[in-house]
Amino acid sequence: xxxxxxxxxxxxxxxxxxxxxxxxxxxxxxxxxxxxxxxxxxxxxxxxxxxxxxxxxxxxxxxxxxxxxxxxxxxxxxxxxxxxxxxxxxxxxxxxxxxxxxxxxxxxxxxxxxxxxxxxxxxxxxxxxxxxxxxxxxxxxxxxxxxxxxxxxxxxxxxxxxxxxxxxxxxxxxxxxxxxxxxxxxxxxxxxxxxxxxxxxxxxxxxxxxxxxxxxxxxxxxxxxxxxxxxxxxxxxxxxxxxxxxxxxxxx
Amino acid sequence: xxxxxxxxxxxxxxxxxxxxxxxxxxxxxxxxxxxxxxxxxxxxxxxxxxxxxxxxxxxxxxxxxxxxxxxxxxxxxxxxxxxxxxxxxxxxxxxxxxxxxxxxxxxxxxxxxxxxxxxxxxxxxxxxxxxxxxxxxxxxxxxxxxxxxxxxxxxxxxxxxxxxxxxxxxxxxxxxxxxxxxxxxxxxxxxxxxxxxxxxxxxxxxxxxxxxxxxxxxxxxxxxxxxxxxxxxxxxxxxxxxxxxxxxxxxxxxxxxxxxxxxxxxxxxxxxxxxxxxxxxxxxxxxxxxxxxxxxxxxxxxxxxxxxxxxxxxxxxxx
Numbered sequence: 128x129x130x131x132x133x134x135x136x137x138x139x140x141x142x143x144x145x146x147x148x149x150x151x152x153x154x155x156x157x158x159x160x161x162x163x164x165x166x167x168x169x170x171x172x173x174x175x176x177x178x179x180x181x182x183x184x185x186x187x188x189x190x191x192x193x194x195x196x197x198x199x200x201x202x203x204x205x206x207x208x209x210x211x212x213x214x215x216x217x218x219x220x221x222x223x224x225x226x227x228x229x230x231x232x233x234x235x236x237x238x239x240x241x242x243x244x245x246x247x248x249x250x251x252x253x254x255x256x257x258x259x260x261x262x263x264x265x266x267x268x269x270x271x272x273x274x275x276x277x278x279x280x281x282x283x284x285x286x287x288x289x290x291x292x293x294x295x296x297x298x299x300x301x302x303x304x305x306x307x308x309x310x311x312x313x314x315x316x317x318x319x320x321x322x323x324x325x326x327x328x329x330x331x332x333x334x335x336x337x338x339x340x341x342x343x344x345x346x347x348x349x350x351x352x353x354x355x356x357x358x359x360x361x362x363x364x365x366x367x368x369x370x371x372x373x374x375x376x377x378x379x
Numbered sequence: 380x381x382x383x384x385x386x387x388x389x390x391x392x393x394x395x396x397x398x399x400x401x402x403x404x405x406x407x408x409x410x411x412x413x414x415x416x417x418x419x420x421x422x423x424x425x426x427x428x429x430x431x432x433x434x435x436x437x438x439x440x441x442x443x444x445x446x447x448x449x450x451x452x453x454x455x456x457x458x459x460x461x462x463x464x465x466x467x468x469x470x471x472x473x474x475x476x477x478x479x480x481x482x483x484x485x486x487x488x489x490x491x492x493x494x495x496x497x498x499x500x501x502x503x504x505x506x507x508x509x510x511x512x513x514x515x516x517x518x519x520x521x522x523x524x525x526x527x528x529x530x531x532x533x534x535x536x537x538x539x540x541x542x543x544x545x546x547x548x549x550x551x552x553x554x555x556x557x558x559x560x561x562x563x564x565x566x567x568x569x570x571x572x573x574x575x576x577x578x579x580x581x582x583x584x585x586x587x588x589x590x591x592x593x594x595x596x597x598x599x600x601x602x603x604x605x606x607x608x609x610x611x612x613x614x615x616x617x618x619x620x621x622x623x624x625x626x627x628x629x630x631x632x633x634x635x636x637x638x639x640x641x642x643x644x645x646x647x648x649x650x651x652x653x654x655x656x657x658x659x660x661x662x663x664x665x666x667x668x669x670x671x672x673x674x675x676x677x678x679x680x681x682x683x684x685x686x687x688x689x690x691x692x693x694x695x696x697x698x
Binding site: 140162163219220221224243244249250251252253254255256257258259260263264265266267268270283284285286287288289290291292293294295298303304305339340341342343344345346347348349350351352353354355356357358359360361365366367368369370372373374376377378379 | 452529561672675
């Protein structure tokens with residue numbers, strides 16, 4: 128079974144975002160492999176262990192995104208593909224999906240695994256676009272995945288429970304971050320990852336032109352902020368203060 | 380007049396509230412038509428008419444209920460070919476995301492998601508989207524036709540205008556090639572307690588709760604206040620509590636009278652789903668946490684001590 132996992136390098140969710148005066152993000156922010164994608168890689172590795180095959184990581188980003196791929200390779204994935212091109216800076220969801228689709232299609236994977244949404248954007252729009260461009264069905268928001276021959280069955284998270292959704296390979300699935308506890312890379316895994324292939328390709332290799340952007344930012348305004356309230360240290364009187372606020376709000 | 384479509388999401392015959400919220404905005408932007416697919420579409424059309432839809436395109440094929448995204452994409456793409464709308468509005472929900480993404484890719488157009496508002500400008504449309512972790516709002520212009528914009532639930536208030544929609548049968552053939560992601564079973568896990576979206580008081584827990592074993596402390600407080608318990612994405616991802624409890628960008632949007640955030644730092648992912656609450660109380664060990672800057676009352680302290688004491692005090696006050 129050939130499994131492709133899409134991965135993304137994102138600003139470390141555990142570090143604080145600093146907005147500079149010129150509206151750009153602070154450059155010294157750490158970047159990491161998206162924690163949600165670690166779960167996707169883990170799910171891919173478990174499927175490979177159960178059914179055999181190969182796990183290929185596909186990412187798009189600057190050269191340094193190789194670090195994110197390398198981390199996945201040290202967990203046990205077999206090889207990586209990085210789409211890197213200056214023209215892709217600030218790519219929107221459609222361009223991202225087109226580039227990923229062009230890189231993934233020649234691999235003819237049985238299963239494409241994506242995170243439900245990235246940690247930085249959290250919009251989750253690339254996976255359904257990618258499924259359409261690859262011409263495969265999408266089984267989304269999976270919190271459990273079972274593969275039996277060419278049949279795949281997932282538990283699809285809903286607002287009040289889940290749906291059991293069935294499909295046939297080839298397929299694209301999106302997985303929730305809770306689907307599998309990502310393994311730590313072993314020392315052996317880290318050593319092995321050094322010699323694993325990461326193929327780097329540009330837009331030209333994929334036969335894609337950037338074209339006009341589908342969306343443009345016309346302006347940035349300060350977000351409406353709530354009036355700052357009071358911050359108190361709990362010195363034993365905090366409960367009384369909260370009770371007072373609850374009473375003023377007439378909920379007690 | 381611009382031609383606006385609202386994708387009216389149905390869940391097993393039930394029209395979703397987001398559809399009516401979108402109607403309220405769509406009426407301001409142009410002539411509104413709605414598309415309702417699956418069981419209950421015709422009944423939904425009457426409601427959509429009362430909310431300002433001039434025409435509702437319906438098709439009650441069960442394939443729309445039972446297969447993810449592809450049947451709806453086929454129907455919308457076919458209708459698009461015949462009607463060429465200027466703007467298609469979707470709710471920013473799991474089901475609508477699946478359809479909107481697929482449709483945009485098929486039509487070769489972009490889309491704007493996570494919008495909090497939509498305005499008509501210079502003959503096109505701009506969406507207001509949170510940017511830079513929510514510190515800024517970007518005005519994003521859709522350069523393609525149709526513009527496809529996904530709007531967060533509860534961004535607009537639904538209201539009736541009292542009209543009647545013309546109901547048109549949408550001709551769509553759903554072939555085997557689109558019956559691929561089959562919903563074979565639906566399981567409800569949510570409890571019968573107060574619904575998060577409707578609760579007057581919401582108490583949400585994050586990583587600062589220390590672990591799932593401490594969530595009953597929040598349940599007890601919610602019980603005393605007649606409220607509901609929510610959670611941040613971090614603890615849902617960690618498997619402490621079910622997704623049904625997630626408040627935020629990809630969870631539920633709430634706007635209760637009082638929102639109590641316990642051990643939640645206040646990342647944009649979370650705050651876009653709760654910042655419209657009337658009163659926000661935050662309890663957190665870290666005085667510098669972003670949530671403190673938006674709270675009406677921020678308490679720096681140990682949640683595991685404060686919450687039980689608060690529960691006892693509420694009970695005493697209520698007698």
